[in-house]
Structure formats: structure tokens, C-alpha cells
Amino acid sequence: MSGDRMHDVIVIGASAGGITALKELVAGLPADLPATLLVVLHVNPATPSALPAILDRATELEVRHAQDGDGIECGSILIAPPDFQMIVADGTVRVERGPRENGLRPAVDPLMRSAAQQLGPRCIGVILTGMLSDGTVGLAAIKAAGGVTVVQDPTSAAFASMPQHAIDGVGPDYIVPLQDLAPLLRRIVGEERARRGALFATDGQHERPAVEVGDDNAGQLTAFTCPECHGTLWEVDQAGVPQFRCRVGHRYAIDALVRSQSEGTESALWAGARALEEKASLSRRVAVRLSESGHRASALRFERIAEEAEVQAAQVTLLIEGLETPELNVPVTAA
Numbered sequence: 522m523s524g525d526r527m528h529d530v531i532v533i534g535a536s537a538g539g540i541t542a543l544k545e546l547v548a549g550l551p552a553d554l555p556a557t558l559l560v561v562l563h564v565n566p567a568t569p570s571a572l573p574a575i576l577d578r579a580t581e582l583e584v585r586h587a588q589d590g591d592g593i594e595c596g597s598i599l600i601a602p603p604d605f606q607m608i609v610a611d612g613t614v615r616v617e618r619g620p621r622e623n624g625l626r627p628a629v630d631p632l633m634r635s636a637a638q639q640l641g642p643r644c645i646g647v648i649l650t651g652m653l654s655d656g657t658v659g660l661a662a663i664k665a666a667g668g669v670t671v672v673q674d675p676t677s678a679a680f681a682s683m684p685q686h687a688i689d690g691v692g693p694d695y696i697v698p699l700q701d702l703a704p705l706l707r708r709i710v711g712e713e714r715a716r717r718g719a720l721f722a723t724d725g726q727h728e729r730p731a732v733e734v735g736d737d738n739a740g741q742l743t744a745f746t747c748p749e750c751h752g753t754l755w756e757v758d759q760a761g762v763p764q765f766r767c768r769v770g771h772r773y774a775i776d777a778l779v780r781s782q783s784e785g786t787e788s789a790l791w792a793g794a795r796a797l798e799e800k801a802s803l804s805r806r807v808a809v810r811l812s813e814s815g816h817r818a819s820a821l822r823f824e825r826i827a828e829e830a831e832v833q834a835a836q837v838t839l840l841i842e843g844l845e846t847p848e849l850n851v852p853v854t855a856a
Contacts, residue, residue: 528669528709529556530593530643532636534629534659536563536651538679540572542699543649544579547598549703552581556645556710558598559587559607559614559636561629563651566604573600589616601627608635620770621749623655623777630772633659642667645709647702648693649673651683654774657690661762664691669709674698686776690762740766747771748781790841797834801827 535542539562547558564570570586576598577584587599587607591614599614601607606619608631622628629648633656636644646663648656650673664670670693675681677698688696697705740757747754747767754765754773765773773781808823 527555528643528645528712529595530636530640531556531558531645531647531706531710532633532659532663533558533560533647533649534633534651534656534683535561535649536653536655536680536683538650539563540575541679542673543572543576545699546649546702546706547576547580547582547584550580550582550707552596554582554707554710555595556706557593557595558582559593559601559609559632560598561601561607561627561632563625563627563629563655564603566626568603570600570603573598576600587614587616590614591616601632603627606631608632609639610635612639620772622772623653623774624749624781625655629656630659630774634662637662637666637668640666640668644668645671645706647671647673647706648684648687649699650678650680652680653682653780654686654690654776656683657686657774658762658764658772660687660693661691664693665761669694671695671697671702671705671709673702686774745778748773748778754778787841790837794834794837794841797830797837801830801834804830 533543533546543560543562550558560572562570562572564572573584573586580598582596582598584598584600586602591599593609593612593614599607602616604618604626605616606622606627608615608617608619619626619631622630633644633646636646637659644663644666646660646668648660648671660670660672670687670691672684672687672691672693672695674696675685675688677700678684684696687693695705740755743754743756743765745754745765746752747769749771750767750769752767752769752771754767757764757766763775765775765778804823804827808820808827811817811820811823
């Protein structure tokens with residue numbers, strides 16, 4: 522752990538459009554940058570990630586997927602591997618199969634939240650292009666811990682939702698277009714950290730948090746259930762931003778919870794449509810056999826059942842096809 526007073530850990534979160542943004546950002550950083558970059562990009566958990574190789578061609582910094590127990594060393598870029606959460610714990614980088622947050626693994630929030638807890642004002646939090654609001658809670662934690670918060674100007678982002686949510690929910694220190702991010706980070710890394718309010722205290726040798734950031738208290742019990750494990754959800758306050766958390770540890774911002782619940786509703790409707798179609802098929806098969814056996818009245822009854830089930834299945838299918846699934850723009854801050 523560095524004992525100086527410089528900002529020396531840059532924590533970056535990105536999603537859709539993030540590869541292009543990250544390439545431009547790291548291309549503007551020098552090989553002797555006195556900082557570590559910890560990066561989460563939302564990726565398909567089922568496929569290998571080529572992001573380290575892609576960024577390696579764009580920068581002189583060392584780039585690789587993080588491994589459990591890596592140290593926080595200047596001049597390197599550590600990237601969260603697919604289907605693993607990357608966090609900071611006990612002065613090292615941990616890579617683990619932790620609970621999904623906002624339905625994502627890797628997710629931005631757990632990395633930023635843990636970096637805020639462990640490193641405090643050493644952190645520079647950066648939110649780039651992406652959809653939905655992953656990263657807003659984590660960036661709020663970094664700000665509460667005395668770190669610097671930076672968000673890509675949504676007008677320069679391929680997908681504006683993720684940076685816009687961070688702007689609305691956190692009120693970052695800097696909002697800059699993509700081409701200005703690298704020069705800004707070079708300058709911030711070289712600056713001495715400023716003390717920010719009463720969030721940090723000293724014991725004469727070390728700086729330590731005077732408040733707990735991202736406390737995992739149970740919060741307020743809700744009537745909602747976790748879309749993933751179906752456990753009860755508590756509403757918790759994460760550095761001023763509301764979030765929903767189950768006992769297992771799955772976490773959701775408001776927009777991610779609404780989206781996950783919507784996806785669950787669609788899945789249930791498709792299951793209902795399939796069940797109705799199977800009911801129609803089975804009833805029609807019974808009707809044929811009854812007719813062949815001379816039971817005309819019973820055959821007609823099962824034929825009517827089949828027709829009703831087919832009509833109901835068609836109505837459910839039309840309902841599903843009529844569902845709109847645009848990106849949700851649900852405020853993530855408290856009302």
C-alpha cells in the first residue's frame with residue numbers, strides 16, 4: 522500500500538461501447554503512469570474475453586486479466602475476467618464467483634464499492650459508456666470516501682444511459698468528453714490528494730475512514746423478491762443511492778430490478794403460452810381417439826377445450842409480442 526498522498530488507483534466501469542472507449546482512453550496514458558487501473562467491462566460470461574489483447578495493442582501499460590491475490594502495482598491494467606467479480610480486499614485484488622449485481626458478473630458496483638472501502642481517497646472512479654445504471658452506487662461510494670469521480674460526457678458516449686445515471690445519482694467531480702479523459706487522469710494522478718470534509722480521520726500515521734462506506738446493513742424490508750434467488754429484498758442506502766439487496770448478496774439498482782422483473786414476467790408468460798399450446802395439442806389428440814371409439818359427445822367436449830386453449834395461447838403470445846422492452850430510464854436516486 523502506498524504511503525504517499527497521491528491518487529494512484531483508477532477504477533473504471535464500462536458496458537456497451539466500452540471497448541472503443543477504453544482503447545482511446547488507455548492510448549493516452551503513458552507507460553510510467555504512477556497508478557494502477559482496475560477495469561470492469563460487462564462481457565458475456567460464457568465466452569473468453571479478448572479485451573486484454575485488444576488494449577495491449579493500444580497502450581504501453583501492462584494489460585492482463587486480474588488473478589486472485591494480485592497486488593495493486595503502478596503501471597498495470599487489471600481487467601475483471603468473464604463470470605467473476607473483481608474486488609479490492611486487504612490491499613490486494615480478489616477475483617471470485619461472488620453474487621451477481623444488477624444481474625451482472627463482473628459488475629462495476631462491487632469493485633468500486635470495495636475500492637472505496639479499502640483505499641478511500643486514493644481512488645479515482647471513472648464511468649464510461651454503457652446501458653442501465655451499474656456503477657452509480659459504486660461511484661457514489663468513492664465520492665463519499667473522498668475519492669475523485671469522473672464521468673464520460675454522455676454526448677460523447679456510444680450509449681449514454683450509464684454515464685447519465687452516474688451524473689444524476691452522484692454529481693461527479695468531472696464530466697468530460699472521451700478525448701479529454703486521458704489528459705484529465707494524467708493530471709489528477711499527479712496531484713496531491715485533498716482532504717474532503719470529515720469523512721477521513723488520521724491516527725498520526727495512517728489515514729482511515731471515519732465512516733463506513735457501503736455498509737451491508739439489512740436496511741428496510743420490502744415486499745419484493747430477488748429475481749435470481751427469489752429471496753426477500755431489503756432496500757439499503759449506498760452512499761445516498763438506494764439499492765435492493767437479498768440475504769445471499771445479489772444487488773439491484775432500481776432500473777436493473779425493474780428490468781429483471783420484466784424479464785421474469787416475459788419468461789412466465791412464455792411458459793403459460795407453451796402450457797396452453799400443450800393443453801390444446803393433448804386435448805385434440807384425446808378428441809381424435811374418443812371420436813374413433815364412437816364417443817362423439819366426449820370428443821366434441823375435448824375439441825372445444827382444445828380450441829379454447831389455442832385461442833388463449835394466441836392471446837398470450839400477442840401480449841408478449843406487444844410488450845415493449847426499451848432501455849428503462851428509471852431514476853436511481855431517492856425521491
